[in-house]
Amino acid sequence: xxxxxxxxxxxxxxxxxxxxxxxxxxxxxxxxxxxxxxxxxxxxxxxxxxxxxxxxxxxxxxxxxxxxxxxxxxxxxxxxxxxxxxxxxxxxxxxxxxxxxxxxxxxxxxxxxxxxxxxxxxxxxxxxxxxxxxxxxxxxxxxxxxxxxxxxxxxxxxxxxxxxxxxxxxxxxxxxxxxxxxxxxxxxxxxxxxxxxxxxx
Amino acid sequence: xxxxxxxxxxxxxxxxxxxxxxxxxxxxxxxxxxxxxxxxxxxxxxxxxxxxxxxxxxxxxxxxxxxxxxxxxxxxxxxxxxxxxxxxxxxxxxxxxxxxxxxxxxxxxxxxxxxxxxxxxxxxxxxxxxxxxxxxxxxxxxxxxxxxxxxxxxxxxxxxxxxxxxxxxxxxxxxxxxxxxxxxxxxxxxxxxxxxxxxxx
DNA sequence: TTGCCTGTTGGACGATCGTACAACAACGGC
DNA sequence: GCCGTTGTTGTACGATCGTCCAACAGGCAA
Numbered sequence: 001x002x003x004x005x006x007x008x009x010x011x012x013x014x015x016x017x018x019x020x021x022x023x024x025x026x027x028x029x030x031x032x033x034x035x036x037x038x039x040x041x042x043x044x045x046x047x048x049x050x051x052x053x054x055x056x057x058x059x060x061x062x063x064x065x066x067x068x069x070x071x072x073x074x075x076x077x078x079x080x081x082x083x084x085x086x087x088x089x090x091x092x093x094x095x096x097x098x099x100x101x102x103x104x105x106x107x108x109x110x111x112x113x114x115x116x117x118x119x120x121x122x123x124x125x126x127x128x129x130x131x132x133x134x135x136x137x138x139x140x141x142x143x144x145x146x147x148x149x150x151x152x153x154x155x156x157x158x159x160x161x162x163x164x165x166x167x168x169x170x171x172x173x174x175x176x177x178x179x180x181x182x183x184x185x186x187x188x189x190x191x192x193x194x195x196x197x198x199x200x201x
Numbered sequence: 202x203x204x205x206x207x208x209x210x211x212x213x214x215x216x217x218x219x220x221x222x223x224x225x226x227x228x229x230x231x232x233x234x235x236x237x238x239x240x241x242x243x244x245x246x247x248x249x250x251x252x253x254x255x256x257x258x259x260x261x262x263x264x265x266x267x268x269x270x271x272x273x274x275x276x277x278x279x280x281x282x283x284x285x286x287x288x289x290x291x292x293x294x295x296x297x298x299x300x301x302x303x304x305x306x307x308x309x310x311x312x313x314x315x316x317x318x319x320x321x322x323x324x325x326x327x328x329x330x331x332x333x334x335x336x337x338x339x340x341x342x343x344x345x346x347x348x349x350x351x352x353x354x355x356x357x358x359x360x361x362x363x364x365x366x367x368x369x370x371x372x373x374x375x376x377x378x379x380x381x382x383x384x385x386x387x388x389x390x391x392x393x394x395x396x397x398x399x400x401x402x
Numbered sequence: 403t404t405g406c407c408t409g410t411t412g413g414a415c416g417a418t419c420g421t422a423c424a425a426c427a428a429c430g431g432c
Numbered sequence: 433g434c435c436g437t438t439g440t441t442g443t444a445c446g447a448t449c450g451t452c453c454a455a456c457a458g459g460c461a462a
Contacts, residue, residue, distance in 0.1 A: 009409055009458060031319045033233050037450060047411045052451065111322040118232045118319045120376060121312040131377050160381050161366070161389040164373060168365030171372075175321060176332050180361050188362040195396040210428060210439050238420060248441045253421060404462085411456070418449065426441070432434085 007046075016054050016064075018044050023065040028108035032115040035062065063125060066116050069109070070133050076104055081144075088147035089197070095144055096162065096189045099170045100182040110174035138163055148197050158196050165192050208247075217255050217265075220245050224266040229309035233316040236263065264326060267317050270310070271334050277305055282345075289348035290398075296345055297363065297390045300371045301383040311375035339364055349398050359397050366393050 010018065022044035026035050037058050041048040055061040077098050084094035098104060119126045141159045150158055169185040211219070223245035227236050238259050242249040256262040278299050285295035299305060320327045342360045351359055370386040 005458065007410060028322065031233065031323050034323065050410060114315060114318045117315045122232050122235065134377065157385060157389060164369030165366045167372060168369035171368060172365060176335065184358060188358060208440060251440060
């Protein structure tokens with residue numbers, strides 16, 4: 001009889017992906033402080049040395065994880081918009097309220113995100129990643145707002161305000177879920193969109 | 202001739218305060234990852250052993266720093282409200298827009314705050330501190346909103362929405378100051394208050 | 403089956419972490 | 433001036449950190 005293989009080989013991309021997802025789980029569970037090479041390797045079920053084989057140090061792994069998680073969120077938002085149909089206002093609402101439902105409204109995702117924020121101060125490359133990603137987020141929001149008839153002159157401020165409100169609601173919804181519900185967050189956000197799209201001036 | 206004293210004694214409270222402020226500076230500069238006992242002690246200009254003398258480990262020091270920074274923010278908000286005079290609407294606006302001016306709108310303060318958030322997941326005591334502090338923040342906001350004539354039934358949701366918007370604006374204002382100005386943040390917040398206090402429909 | 407390639411392991415290495423503690427020295431009381 | 437108190441120092445200790453690399457072994461070609 002053959003002894004069970006002590007490990008399996010994987011496709012390089014699959015192994016990289018596995019390490020990235022393990023890194024995200026560790027960041028969510030233990031924060032930036034606990035995201036050590038050994039903890040990530042254990043979470044992924046591999047030996048510590050493998051991290052160095054696929055990434056130039058743990059910093060590069062964290063940066064890759066940031067990029068991956070950002071892509072996951074963007075995909076979830078796009079899917080929500082696509083599922084909303086062609087009506088501009090429905091698409092806008094879908095984009096906004098998707099942040100209050102899985103997989104975005106997830107305490108683990110917030111914990112991962114906070115770990116990234118905690119690195120912005122000390123890591124210029126992470127800071128740049130953050131700026132680019134937020135600029136992209138606001139750009140997509142501006143496009144959705146424009147389709148709802150918002151004047152070009154008001155677009156920038158409107159996108160900033162909606163982004164801030166959604167971020168704040170998402171943050172507190174994840175940090176203390178008992179305080180208010182996802183449904184209430186959606187109501188608040190929709191009311192804000194109403195005030196923006198029908199100026200009572 | 203006498204040799205210069207190699208160190209000075211301090212009042213226990215003053216030394217504790219000095220360590221707390223040094224901890225806040227280190228958290229702002231290096232994030233939660235870099236907040237080691239030695240880094241904090243060096244920042245405070247004392248030897249590493251002194252931290253253990255005043256606090257039961259570095260975790261207790263971080264918790265104390267959280268409490269201290271929270272108190273500082275609350276004091277700044279109260280001062281802004283007090284300086285706004287007796288008019289309810291002016292007091293509400295002062296409370297809200299104070300978050301976009303020094304000393305609250307400070308990237309270093311945000312970095313400190315993010316370091317605390319990054320500990321919420323792993324540290325139940327920090328999570329409890331966060332819940333209590335946010336409940337207090339919303340309670341003060343509800344009182345200010347009530348004085349502006351808001352119905353009791355709408356108070357809770359209104360306070361949640363204002364808190365979320367202000368937090369989001371504060372977050373992004375500190376993370377990427379080049380994106381929009383403090384004045385614009387104030388305009389956005391005031392417009393939101395308008396929509397809340399004069400329901401159009 | 404045999405042998406090569408290389409993904410993978412597991413431990414060594416120096417640095418740094420949090421903590422504990424004996425020795426030192428500043429300061430108030432005598 | 434001297435002494436006791438105690439705030440403060442500096443270091444030792446074990447644990448854990450990131451990194452590195454020689455050795456092992458799974459999987460494929462021949």
